Amino acid sequence: MSFIDVISEFDNITISNISYGKNTLSGIVTLTRNGEDIPFNLKFRYSDDVSLNENLGGLIITMPAINFTLFAKKLTLDYPVSDNDMEAIKKFVRINNRDVFINKLVRRRYEFFKSNYIPTDSDITSSNIDGITEVVRTDSFMDTHAPETIENNVAILSSGGKESLLSYGMLSEIGANTFEIFFNESGAHWMTAKTAYDDFTAKKRNVERIWSNVDRFYRFCLRNMQSINQNVIQRKTDTYPVQLFIFPVYVMSSLPIIEKNKISGIVIGDEFDDPREMGDFKGFKHYYGIFDQSIDFNRIMSSYLNHKGFQTSVWSAVYPITASVVENILVNRYPDLFRLQRSCHSCRKVEGLIRPCGNCSKCMGVMLFVKAAGGNLSTIGYDNLNNEELLSKVSKERMRLDPDELILLEERLGKEPTDNKDRTHIESIHILPEESESFSFVPENFRDSIRKIIFSYTNGEYSLRNNEWIKNKPLQ
Numbered sequence: 001m002s003f004i005d006v007i008s009e010f011d012n013i014t015i016s017n018i019s020y021g022k023n024t025l026s027g028i029v030t031l032t033r034n035g036e037d038i039p040f041n042l043k044f045r046y047s048d049d050v051s052l053n054e055n056l057g058g059l060i061i062t063m064p065a066i067n068f069t070l071f072a073k074k075l076t077l078d079y080p081v082s083d084n085d086m087e088a089i090k091k092f093v094r095i096n097n098r099d100v101f102i103n104k105l106v107r108r109r110y111e112f113f114k115s116n117y118i119p120t121d122s123d124i125t126s127s128n129i130d131g132i133t134e135v136v137r138t139d140s141f142m143d144t145h146a147p148e149t150i151e152n153n154v155a156i157l158s159s160g161g162k163e164s165l166l167s168y169g170m171l172s173e174i175g176a177n178t179f180e181i182f183f184n185e186s187g188a189h190w191m192t193a194k195t196a197y198d199d200f201t202a203k204k205r206n207v208e209r210i211w212s213n214v215d216r217f218y219r220f221c222l223r224n225m226q227s228i229n230q231n232v233i234q235r236k237t238d239t240y241p242v243q244l245f246i247f248p249v250y251v252m253s254s255l256p257i258i259e260k261n262k263i264s265g266i267v268i269g270d271e272f273d274d275p276r277e278m279g280d281f282k283g284f285k286h287y288y289g290i291f292d293q294s295i296d297f298n299r300i301m302s303s304y305l306n307h308k309g310f311q312t313s314v315w316s317a318v319y320p321i322t323a324s325v326v327e328n329i330l331v332n333r334y335p336d337l338f339r340l341q342r343s344c345h346s347c348r349k350v351e352g353l354i355r356p357c358g359n360c361s362k363c364m365g366v367m368l369f370v371k372a373a374g375g376n377l378s379t380i381g382y383d384n385l386n387n388e389e390l391l392s393k394v395s396k397e398r399m400r401l402d403p404d405e406l407i408l409l410e411e412r413l414g415k416e417p418t419d420n421k422d423r424t425h426i427e428s429i430h431i432l433p434e435e436s437e438s439f440s441f442v443p444e445n446f447r448d449s450i451r452k453i454i455f456s457y458t459n460g461e462y463s464l465r466n467n468e469w470i471k472n473k474p475l476q
Contacts, residue, residue, distance in 0.1 A: 003119055003120075003123040003128050004128045006116075006117065007070065007105075007227060008072060008073045008132060009033060009072075009225065009226050009227060010031050010032060010068075010071055010072040011034070011035075011072075011073055011074065012030075012031075012073065012074045012076055013065050013068065013074070013076070014075075014076040014078055015028075015029055015058055015062050015065060015075075015077050015079065016030065016079070017078075018054050018057045018058045018061060020052035020054070020057040022049040023045060023046040023048065023049050024043070024045050024046070025043070025044040025045075025052055025060060025061070026042065026043045026044070026061075027041075027058065027061035027079075028040070028041055029042050029065050031221065031224055040217055040220045042064065042217050043212060043213050044060060044211070044212045044253055045210070045212070046208070046209075046210055046211075046256065047210070048208060048257075048260075050256035050257060050259075050260050051256060051260065054080055055080050055081065055082065055141045056256065058079030058080070058081065059081075059085060060252045060255075062075075062089065063245065063248045063249040063252050063253075064214050064249050066092050066093055066096050067096065067100075067242055067243040067244065067245045067246075068221050068242060069093045069096065069131065070100045070101060071225060073132060073133065074134045074136065075089075075133055076136050076138070077089070077135070077137045077138065078137075078138045078139075079138075079139065080140060082140065082142065082143045084143055084304060084307045084308045085308070086137060087304075088300075088304040089135055091300065092245065092248065093133050093135060094130050096291070097131035098130050098131075098286050099288075100242060101130075102129065103244065103286065103288060103289040104241070104242055104244070104289075105119055106124065109239060110235075110241075111232055112228060112229055112233055112241035113227050113228060114229055124282055126284070129284055143308050145309035146309045146311070147309070147311070148262055149263060149264040149311045149312055150177070151264050152175070152176055152177050153263045153265075154171055154176045154177065154179070154263060154264065154265045154267055154446075155179045155181050155254060155257065155258060155261075155263045155265070155266050155267065156168050156178055156180050156267045157181055157251070157254065157266065157269070158181060158196060158200075159189075159269065160182075160195060160340065161269060161341065161343045162323070162326050162327050162330050162343060162366075163269025163270070163316075163323075164180075164267075164268075165330060165334070165337045165340060166317075166318060166329055166330045166334065167269060167318065168337065169330070169333065169334035170453050170454075171267070171317065171446065171450075173453070174450065174453075177206075179207075179261055179263060180205060180206060180207050181208045181209075181210065181250075181254050183210050183249075183253065184211045184212065185212060185214050186211065186214065187215030187216075188346065189345060191348065191349070191354055192343065193342070194342075195341075195342050195354050196340040208257050210254070210257075212249075214249060218240070218242075218243055221242075222241055225242075228242075236346065236360075238345070238361050238400070244289050244290075244291065244292070245292060246292055247268060247292035247293060247297070248292055248297075248301070250268075251268070251301060251314060255305075258310065263312055264312055265312060265314075265443060266312060266313070267316065268298070268314060268315075268316055269316065270290075270295075270298075271316070271318045271321060271323050272318075272319060272320055272322050272430055273288075273290065273293075274402050274404070275432065275464065302314050302315070313443065315441055316441070317442060320429045320430045320431070320438055321428075321429060321430070321454060321458065322405055323369055323401075323405070324372060324373075324405060324408075324409060325458060327366070327369035327373050328369075328372070328427075329453070329454065329457045330373075331374065331375035332374070332457070333457070338375065338380065339380060342380065343356065344356030344357050344358075344362055344363050344366070345360070354381065355382075356380070356381055358383060359393075360397075361398060362400075364390075364393060364394050364397050364399060365399065365400070367382055367385065367390055368394065368401075368406075368410070371390060371413055372409050372413065387413040387414050390413065391410060391413055391414070391415055402426075404425070404426055407423060408423040408426045408427075424471075427458055428458050428459050428460055428462045428471070429454060429462070430462055430464075431462065431463045433464055438461050439451045459471075460472065460474065
Protein backbone atom coordinates (compact mmCIF):
# COMPACT_ATOMS: atom_id res chain seq x y z
CA MET A 1 0.00 0.00 0.00
CA SER A 2 1.35 3.46 -0.93
CA PHE A 3 1.84 6.14 1.71
CA ILE A 4 -1.03 8.29 0.35
CA ASP A 5 -3.34 5.28 0.59
CA VAL A 6 -2.29 4.85 4.22
CA ILE A 7 -3.23 8.43 5.20
CA SER A 8 -6.39 8.58 3.02
CA GLU A 9 -8.48 7.17 5.82
CA PHE A 10 -11.80 8.61 4.61
CA ASP A 11 -13.35 7.28 1.40
CA ASN A 12 -15.41 10.43 1.09
CA ILE A 13 -16.28 13.74 2.74
CA THR A 14 -19.75 14.82 1.65
CA ILE A 15 -21.39 18.24 2.02
CA SER A 16 -25.19 17.90 1.86
CA ASN A 17 -28.60 18.87 3.26
CA ILE A 18 -27.98 22.62 2.99
CA SER A 19 -30.69 24.46 4.90
CA TYR A 20 -30.89 28.23 5.24
CA GLY A 21 -33.10 31.02 6.54
CA LYS A 22 -32.80 34.80 6.91
CA ASN A 23 -30.07 34.59 9.51
CA THR A 24 -29.29 30.88 9.85
CA LEU A 25 -27.49 28.23 7.85
CA SER A 26 -26.79 24.57 8.40
CA GLY A 27 -25.47 21.62 6.43
CA ILE A 28 -24.37 18.04 7.04
CA VAL A 29 -20.70 17.12 6.66
CA THR A 30 -20.37 13.34 6.47
CA LEU A 31 -17.11 11.45 6.90
CA THR A 32 -17.32 8.03 5.25
CA ARG A 33 -14.91 5.23 6.18
CA ASN A 34 -15.27 1.58 5.14
CA GLY A 35 -18.93 2.10 4.33
CA GLU A 36 -19.75 3.77 7.63
CA ASP A 37 -21.14 7.33 7.54
CA ILE A 38 -20.17 9.67 10.39
CA PRO A 39 -22.27 12.88 10.10
CA PHE A 40 -21.90 16.31 11.72
CA ASN A 41 -24.45 19.14 11.57
CA LEU A 42 -22.43 22.29 10.89
CA LYS A 43 -24.28 25.53 11.73
CA PHE A 44 -23.88 29.29 11.23
CA ARG A 45 -26.03 32.06 12.71
CA TYR A 46 -25.85 35.79 11.89
CA SER A 47 -26.56 38.61 14.32
CA ASP A 48 -28.72 40.39 11.72
CA ASP A 49 -30.90 39.12 8.89
CA VAL A 50 -29.00 38.25 5.69
CA SER A 51 -29.93 36.61 2.41
CA LEU A 52 -28.61 33.14 1.60
CA ASN A 53 -29.13 30.59 -1.12
CA GLU A 54 -28.19 26.93 -1.46
CA ASN A 55 -25.06 27.67 -3.50
CA LEU A 56 -23.61 30.23 -1.10
CA GLY A 57 -24.68 28.22 1.93
CA GLY A 58 -23.04 25.10 0.53
CA LEU A 59 -19.80 26.94 -0.14
CA ILE A 60 -19.71 28.27 3.43
CA ILE A 61 -20.25 24.76 4.82
CA THR A 62 -17.54 23.39 2.50
CA MET A 63 -14.71 25.69 3.64
CA PRO A 64 -14.09 24.06 7.08
CA ALA A 65 -14.12 20.58 5.50
CA ILE A 66 -11.22 21.48 3.17
CA ASN A 67 -8.94 21.41 6.21
CA PHE A 68 -9.21 17.59 6.20
CA THR A 69 -9.19 16.73 2.50
CA LEU A 70 -5.59 15.41 2.48
CA PHE A 71 -7.01 12.46 4.44
CA ALA A 72 -9.92 11.84 2.03
CA LYS A 73 -10.09 10.18 -1.39
CA LYS A 74 -13.08 12.25 -2.44
CA LEU A 75 -14.88 15.50 -1.59
CA THR A 76 -18.51 15.37 -2.75
CA LEU A 77 -20.42 18.65 -3.04
CA ASP A 78 -24.10 17.67 -2.90
CA TYR A 79 -25.54 21.10 -3.69
CA PRO A 80 -25.57 23.35 -6.80
CA VAL A 81 -21.97 24.34 -7.63
CA SER A 82 -20.79 26.67 -10.42
CA ASP A 83 -17.78 26.17 -12.70
CA ASN A 84 -16.03 29.02 -10.87
CA ASP A 85 -16.73 27.31 -7.55
CA MET A 86 -15.32 24.00 -8.83
CA GLU A 87 -12.14 25.61 -10.11
CA ALA A 88 -11.59 27.50 -6.84
CA ILE A 89 -12.34 24.54 -4.56
CA LYS A 90 -10.03 22.24 -6.52
CA LYS A 91 -7.28 24.85 -6.21
CA PHE A 92 -7.93 25.31 -2.47
CA VAL A 93 -7.86 21.55 -1.90
CA ARG A 94 -4.58 21.13 -3.75
CA ILE A 95 -2.86 24.03 -1.93
CA ASN A 96 -4.19 22.99 1.47
CA ASN A 97 -3.28 19.32 0.98
CA ARG A 98 0.29 20.28 0.15
CA ASP A 99 0.61 22.66 3.11
CA VAL A 100 -0.79 20.06 5.53
CA PHE A 101 1.52 17.36 4.16
CA ILE A 102 4.66 19.52 4.45
CA ASN A 103 3.86 21.54 7.57
CA LYS A 104 1.88 19.05 9.66
CA LEU A 105 3.28 15.65 8.65
CA VAL A 106 6.89 16.50 7.72
CA ARG A 107 7.86 19.78 9.44
CA ARG A 108 6.23 18.86 12.74
CA ARG A 109 6.25 21.03 15.87
CA TYR A 110 4.22 18.55 17.87
CA GLU A 111 3.69 14.78 17.46
CA PHE A 112 -0.02 15.04 16.66
CA PHE A 113 0.23 12.04 14.30
CA LYS A 114 1.02 8.43 15.13
CA SER A 115 4.46 7.32 13.98
CA ASN A 116 3.21 4.97 11.26
CA TYR A 117 1.49 7.94 9.55
CA ILE A 118 4.69 10.01 9.33
CA PRO A 119 6.23 10.08 5.83
CA THR A 120 9.79 8.93 5.24
CA ASP A 121 12.05 10.82 2.82
CA SER A 122 11.06 8.43 0.03
CA ASP A 123 7.36 9.26 0.65
CA ILE A 124 7.90 12.96 -0.09
CA THR A 125 6.96 12.79 -3.76
CA SER A 126 4.80 14.91 -6.05
CA SER A 127 2.25 12.09 -6.27
CA ASN A 128 1.84 12.02 -2.47
CA ILE A 129 2.30 15.62 -1.51
CA ASP A 130 -0.81 17.01 -3.24
CA GLY A 131 -3.04 14.17 -2.08
CA ILE A 132 -5.48 12.26 -4.25
CA THR A 133 -8.70 14.07 -3.33
CA GLU A 134 -11.21 13.99 -6.17
CA VAL A 135 -13.70 16.88 -6.06
CA VAL A 136 -17.14 16.07 -7.52
CA ARG A 137 -20.46 17.91 -7.64
CA THR A 138 -23.97 16.53 -7.96
CA ASP A 139 -25.62 19.66 -9.40
CA SER A 140 -24.50 22.80 -11.22
CA PHE A 141 -25.16 26.49 -10.63
CA MET A 142 -24.90 29.48 -12.96
CA ASP A 143 -23.14 32.48 -11.43
CA THR A 144 -25.28 35.52 -12.15
CA HIS A 145 -24.65 37.34 -8.92
CA ALA A 146 -23.64 41.00 -9.35
CA PRO A 147 -24.41 42.94 -6.17
CA GLU A 148 -23.81 46.67 -6.20
CA THR A 149 -20.95 47.93 -4.00
CA ILE A 150 -20.00 51.29 -2.49
CA GLU A 151 -16.28 52.04 -2.79
CA ASN A 152 -15.99 53.54 0.70
CA ASN A 153 -17.67 50.60 2.48
CA VAL A 154 -15.07 48.25 3.95
CA ALA A 155 -15.44 45.16 6.14
CA ILE A 156 -12.76 44.35 8.71
CA LEU A 157 -12.57 40.74 9.82
CA SER A 158 -12.01 41.44 13.50
CA SER A 159 -10.35 39.07 15.94
CA GLY A 160 -9.52 41.44 18.79
CA GLY A 161 -5.84 41.26 17.79
CA LYS A 162 -3.50 44.11 16.93
CA GLU A 163 -3.75 43.86 13.12
CA SER A 164 -7.53 44.13 12.89
CA LEU A 165 -7.62 46.89 15.53
CA LEU A 166 -4.96 48.90 13.69
CA SER A 167 -6.76 48.34 10.37
CA TYR A 168 -9.94 49.67 11.95
CA GLY A 169 -8.09 52.66 13.45
CA MET A 170 -6.45 53.69 10.18
CA LEU A 171 -9.50 53.17 7.97
CA SER A 172 -11.76 55.04 10.38
CA GLU A 173 -9.27 57.91 10.57
CA ILE A 174 -9.13 58.31 6.80
CA GLY A 175 -12.91 58.32 6.46
CA ALA A 176 -13.82 54.79 5.37
CA ASN A 177 -17.25 53.48 6.35
CA THR A 178 -16.14 50.40 8.29
CA PHE A 179 -18.06 47.27 9.22
CA GLU A 180 -16.47 45.13 11.95
CA ILE A 181 -17.28 41.44 11.48
CA PHE A 182 -16.54 39.16 14.44
CA PHE A 183 -16.59 35.37 14.13
CA ASN A 184 -17.51 33.26 17.15
CA GLU A 185 -16.20 29.72 16.54
CA SER A 186 -17.97 28.35 19.65
CA GLY A 187 -14.58 27.68 21.20
CA ALA A 188 -12.29 29.52 23.62
CA HIS A 189 -11.15 31.89 20.87
CA TRP A 190 -14.22 34.03 21.44
CA MET A 191 -12.67 35.18 24.72
CA THR A 192 -9.88 36.74 22.63
CA ALA A 193 -12.34 38.78 20.57
CA LYS A 194 -14.90 39.60 23.27
CA THR A 195 -13.20 42.68 24.76
CA ALA A 196 -13.14 44.47 21.40
CA TYR A 197 -16.58 43.16 20.42
CA ASP A 198 -18.19 44.41 23.63
CA ASP A 199 -16.55 47.84 23.29
CA PHE A 200 -17.49 48.24 19.63
CA THR A 201 -21.05 47.10 20.30
CA ALA A 202 -21.46 49.50 23.24
CA LYS A 203 -20.35 52.37 20.99
CA LYS A 204 -22.93 51.33 18.38
CA ARG A 205 -20.46 50.88 15.58
CA ASN A 206 -21.29 48.77 12.53
CA VAL A 207 -20.70 45.47 14.31
CA GLU A 208 -21.79 42.10 12.94
CA ARG A 209 -21.30 38.74 14.61
CA ILE A 210 -21.34 35.32 13.02
CA TRP A 211 -21.74 32.39 15.40
CA SER A 212 -20.78 28.90 14.26
CA ASN A 213 -20.09 25.51 15.82
CA VAL A 214 -17.08 25.15 13.50
CA ASP A 215 -14.65 24.66 16.39
CA ARG A 216 -16.74 21.67 17.52
CA PHE A 217 -16.65 20.40 13.93
CA TYR A 218 -12.84 20.54 13.94
CA ARG A 219 -12.74 18.53 17.17
CA PHE A 220 -15.27 16.04 15.72
CA CYS A 221 -13.00 15.44 12.69
CA LEU A 222 -9.88 15.06 14.83
CA ARG A 223 -11.63 12.60 17.15
CA ASN A 224 -12.58 10.47 14.14
CA MET A 225 -9.10 10.35 12.58
CA GLN A 226 -7.27 7.09 13.23
CA SER A 227 -3.93 8.74 12.36
CA ILE A 228 -4.17 11.25 15.24
CA ASN A 229 -2.57 10.77 18.66
CA GLN A 230 -5.70 11.52 20.69
CA ASN A 231 -3.78 12.11 23.91
CA VAL A 232 -1.48 14.69 22.27
CA ILE A 233 -4.30 16.82 20.82
CA GLN A 234 -5.75 17.20 24.32
CA ARG A 235 -2.68 19.16 25.42
CA LYS A 236 -2.52 22.95 25.25
CA THR A 237 -0.44 23.92 22.21
CA ASP A 238 0.03 27.08 20.15
CA THR A 239 -1.00 25.49 16.85
CA TYR A 240 -3.75 23.27 15.46
CA PRO A 241 -3.10 19.56 14.79
CA VAL A 242 -4.34 19.73 11.17
CA GLN A 243 -6.31 22.91 10.43
CA LEU A 244 -4.57 25.44 8.21
CA PHE A 245 -7.55 26.63 6.12
CA ILE A 246 -9.07 28.96 8.71
CA PHE A 247 -9.45 32.42 7.15
CA PRO A 248 -11.47 31.17 4.12
CA VAL A 249 -14.20 30.17 6.59
CA TYR A 250 -14.30 33.76 7.85
CA VAL A 251 -14.24 35.28 4.35
CA MET A 252 -16.91 33.03 2.83
CA SER A 253 -19.25 33.26 5.80
CA SER A 254 -19.00 37.07 5.68
CA LEU A 255 -20.29 37.26 2.08
CA PRO A 256 -23.98 37.59 3.03
CA ILE A 257 -23.01 40.61 5.16
CA ILE A 258 -20.83 41.95 2.33
CA GLU A 259 -23.75 41.76 -0.08
CA LYS A 260 -26.26 43.28 2.32
CA ASN A 261 -24.08 46.31 3.06
CA LYS A 262 -22.67 46.82 -0.48
CA ILE A 263 -19.12 46.40 0.80
CA SER A 264 -16.26 46.75 -1.71
CA GLY A 265 -13.36 45.35 0.34
CA ILE A 266 -12.75 42.65 2.94
CA VAL A 267 -9.76 43.58 5.09
CA ILE A 268 -7.85 40.82 6.85
CA GLY A 269 -4.91 41.25 9.19
CA ASP A 270 -2.02 39.49 7.52
CA GLU A 271 1.23 41.29 8.25
CA PHE A 272 4.70 40.93 6.71
CA ASP A 273 6.39 37.55 6.34
CA ASP A 274 9.96 37.68 5.10
CA PRO A 275 10.05 35.98 1.66
CA ARG A 276 13.66 34.92 2.38
CA GLU A 277 12.28 32.61 5.09
CA MET A 278 9.58 31.19 2.78
CA GLY A 279 11.58 29.01 0.42
CA ASP A 280 10.50 25.79 -1.25
CA PHE A 281 10.71 22.43 0.53
CA LYS A 282 12.72 19.90 -1.51
CA GLY A 283 11.62 21.80 -4.62
CA PHE A 284 7.92 21.96 -3.64
CA LYS A 285 6.34 25.40 -3.24
CA HIS A 286 4.29 25.75 -0.08
CA TYR A 287 3.15 28.48 2.30
CA TYR A 288 4.60 27.42 5.67
CA GLY A 289 1.06 26.81 6.87
CA ILE A 290 -0.11 30.38 6.34
CA PHE A 291 -1.51 30.35 2.80
CA ASP A 292 -4.67 32.01 4.10
CA GLN A 293 -2.59 34.94 5.40
CA SER A 294 -0.57 35.47 2.22
CA ILE A 295 -0.74 37.87 -0.71
CA ASP A 296 -1.40 34.86 -2.96
CA PHE A 297 -4.49 33.97 -0.95
CA ASN A 298 -5.82 37.53 -1.22
CA ARG A 299 -5.26 37.51 -4.98
CA ILE A 300 -6.79 34.06 -5.55
CA MET A 301 -9.81 34.73 -3.34
CA SER A 302 -10.39 38.20 -4.87
CA SER A 303 -10.20 36.79 -8.41
CA TYR A 304 -12.59 33.98 -7.51
CA LEU A 305 -15.11 36.33 -5.92
CA ASN A 306 -14.95 38.71 -8.89
CA HIS A 307 -15.52 35.87 -11.37
CA LYS A 308 -18.41 34.71 -9.23
CA GLY A 309 -19.97 38.17 -9.41
CA PHE A 310 -19.02 39.69 -6.06
CA GLN A 311 -17.39 43.03 -6.88
CA THR A 312 -15.33 42.97 -3.71
CA SER A 313 -11.67 42.24 -3.01
CA VAL A 314 -9.71 40.75 -0.12
CA TRP A 315 -6.76 42.80 1.04
CA SER A 316 -4.57 43.74 3.99
CA ALA A 317 -3.60 47.23 5.16
CA VAL A 318 -0.54 45.95 7.06
CA TYR A 319 1.04 43.36 4.74
CA PRO A 320 4.33 45.28 4.18
CA ILE A 321 5.10 45.87 7.88
CA THR A 322 6.14 43.59 10.71
CA ALA A 323 4.16 42.89 13.85
CA SER A 324 6.57 45.19 15.72
CA VAL A 325 5.54 48.15 13.57
CA VAL A 326 1.87 47.21 13.81
CA GLU A 327 2.08 47.25 17.61
CA ASN A 328 4.08 50.48 17.65
CA ILE A 329 1.39 52.34 15.69
CA LEU A 330 -1.44 50.84 17.74
CA VAL A 331 0.21 51.72 21.07
CA ASN A 332 1.21 55.25 20.15
CA ARG A 333 -1.47 56.44 17.71
CA TYR A 334 -4.57 54.55 18.83
CA PRO A 335 -4.23 53.97 22.61
CA ASP A 336 -8.03 53.58 23.02
CA LEU A 337 -7.90 50.66 20.57
CA PHE A 338 -4.68 49.25 22.05
CA ARG A 339 -6.42 48.71 25.41
CA LEU A 340 -8.86 46.37 23.65
CA GLN A 341 -6.12 44.11 22.27
CA ARG A 342 -6.19 40.45 23.28
CA SER A 343 -4.04 38.21 21.11
CA CYS A 344 -3.70 35.12 23.30
CA HIS A 345 -5.76 32.05 22.37
CA SER A 346 -5.98 31.01 26.03
CA CYS A 347 -7.60 34.12 27.51
CA ARG A 348 -9.62 33.72 30.70
CA LYS A 349 -11.87 35.97 32.78
CA VAL A 350 -10.39 37.33 36.01
CA GLU A 351 -12.41 39.68 38.23
CA GLY A 352 -14.59 40.72 35.30
CA LEU A 353 -11.71 41.38 32.90
CA ILE A 354 -10.49 39.12 30.11
CA ARG A 355 -6.77 38.48 30.56
CA PRO A 356 -4.22 36.65 28.37
CA CYS A 357 -2.34 33.65 29.78
CA GLY A 358 1.03 35.45 29.66
CA ASN A 359 2.93 32.22 29.09
CA CYS A 360 2.41 31.04 25.48
CA SER A 361 4.69 31.97 22.58
CA LYS A 362 2.02 34.33 21.21
CA CYS A 363 1.91 36.21 24.52
CA MET A 364 5.72 36.39 24.63
CA GLY A 365 5.76 37.96 21.17
CA VAL A 366 3.06 40.48 22.06
CA MET A 367 4.87 41.48 25.26
CA LEU A 368 8.09 42.02 23.31
CA PHE A 369 6.24 44.20 20.78
CA VAL A 370 4.52 46.26 23.48
CA LYS A 371 7.67 46.81 25.54
CA ALA A 372 9.68 47.79 22.44
CA ALA A 373 6.91 50.26 21.51
CA GLY A 374 6.98 51.86 24.96
CA GLY A 375 3.56 50.51 25.93
CA ASN A 376 2.37 49.34 29.33
CA LEU A 377 1.78 45.58 29.57
CA SER A 378 -0.87 45.96 32.26
CA THR A 379 -3.06 47.98 29.85
CA ILE A 380 -3.90 44.76 28.01
CA GLY A 381 -3.97 42.45 31.03
CA TYR A 382 -0.38 41.30 31.46
CA ASP A 383 1.76 41.46 34.58
CA ASN A 384 4.22 44.33 34.39
CA LEU A 385 7.40 42.32 33.80
CA ASN A 386 10.62 44.28 33.54
CA ASN A 387 12.84 43.78 30.50
CA GLU A 388 15.12 41.28 32.22
CA GLU A 389 12.20 39.13 33.41
CA LEU A 390 10.61 39.13 29.97
CA LEU A 391 13.85 38.26 28.16
CA SER A 392 14.36 35.37 30.57
CA LYS A 393 10.86 33.98 29.81
CA VAL A 394 11.38 34.43 26.06
CA SER A 395 14.68 32.51 26.18
CA LYS A 396 12.81 29.43 27.48
CA GLU A 397 10.05 29.50 24.84
CA ARG A 398 9.97 28.17 21.28
CA MET A 399 9.28 31.53 19.67
CA ARG A 400 7.57 31.73 16.26
CA LEU A 401 8.85 35.15 15.21
CA ASP A 402 10.97 35.94 12.18
CA PRO A 403 14.59 35.42 13.38
CA ASP A 404 15.64 38.99 12.49
CA GLU A 405 12.65 40.45 14.30
CA LEU A 406 13.21 38.39 17.45
CA ILE A 407 16.89 39.35 17.68
CA LEU A 408 16.18 43.06 17.07
CA LEU A 409 13.42 43.11 19.71
CA GLU A 410 15.64 41.39 22.25
CA GLU A 411 18.38 43.93 21.58
CA ARG A 412 15.86 46.80 21.94
CA LEU A 413 15.10 45.44 25.43
CA GLY A 414 18.74 45.33 26.44
CA LYS A 415 20.16 42.00 25.32
CA GLU A 416 23.76 42.13 24.12
CA PRO A 417 24.01 42.15 20.29
CA THR A 418 24.78 38.73 18.84
CA ASP A 419 26.49 40.06 15.70
CA ASN A 420 26.84 43.19 13.56
CA LYS A 421 24.09 42.26 11.08
CA ASP A 422 21.87 45.15 9.99
CA ARG A 423 18.26 44.30 10.91
CA THR A 424 16.76 47.79 10.65
CA HIS A 425 14.49 46.63 7.80
CA ILE A 426 12.28 45.14 10.53
CA GLU A 427 11.13 48.69 11.33
CA SER A 428 10.50 49.64 7.70
CA ILE A 429 7.95 49.32 4.90
CA HIS A 430 8.86 46.35 2.70
CA ILE A 431 8.40 46.50 -1.05
CA LEU A 432 7.80 42.88 -2.02
CA PRO A 433 9.68 41.33 -4.98
CA GLU A 434 6.56 41.45 -7.19
CA GLU A 435 5.87 45.14 -6.39
CA SER A 436 7.11 48.33 -8.14
CA GLU A 437 5.86 50.56 -5.31
CA SER A 438 4.81 50.14 -1.69
CA PHE A 439 1.20 49.31 -0.79
CA SER A 440 0.39 48.33 -4.38
CA PHE A 441 -1.99 45.65 -3.04
CA VAL A 442 -4.08 48.24 -1.18
CA PRO A 443 -6.98 49.73 -3.22
CA GLU A 444 -6.07 53.07 -4.76
CA ASN A 445 -8.73 55.05 -2.90
CA PHE A 446 -7.08 54.16 0.44
CA ARG A 447 -3.44 53.61 -0.61
CA ASP A 448 -1.80 57.03 -0.13
CA SER A 449 -3.57 57.79 3.15
CA ILE A 450 -2.58 54.46 4.70
CA ARG A 451 0.98 54.78 3.40
CA LYS A 452 1.23 58.26 4.99
CA ILE A 453 0.12 57.03 8.43
CA ILE A 454 2.42 54.01 8.44
CA PHE A 455 5.41 55.81 6.92
CA SER A 456 5.65 58.15 9.94
CA TYR A 457 6.28 55.14 12.22
CA THR A 458 8.99 53.50 10.09
CA ASN A 459 12.53 54.24 9.00
CA GLY A 460 11.66 54.27 5.29
CA GLU A 461 11.14 51.75 2.51
CA TYR A 462 13.31 48.70 1.82
CA SER A 463 13.59 46.49 -1.26
CA LEU A 464 15.07 43.00 -1.57
CA ARG A 465 18.30 42.96 -3.57
CA ASN A 466 20.59 39.95 -3.79
CA ASN A 467 18.63 38.40 -0.92
CA GLU A 468 19.26 41.38 1.38
CA TRP A 469 16.84 44.13 2.41
CA ILE A 470 18.35 47.43 1.21
CA LYS A 471 16.99 50.87 2.14
CA ASN A 472 15.64 52.83 -0.82
CA LYS A 473 16.77 56.39 -1.36
CA PRO A 474 14.12 58.93 -0.25
CA LEU A 475 12.10 60.43 -3.06
CA GLN A 476 13.27 63.95 -3.98
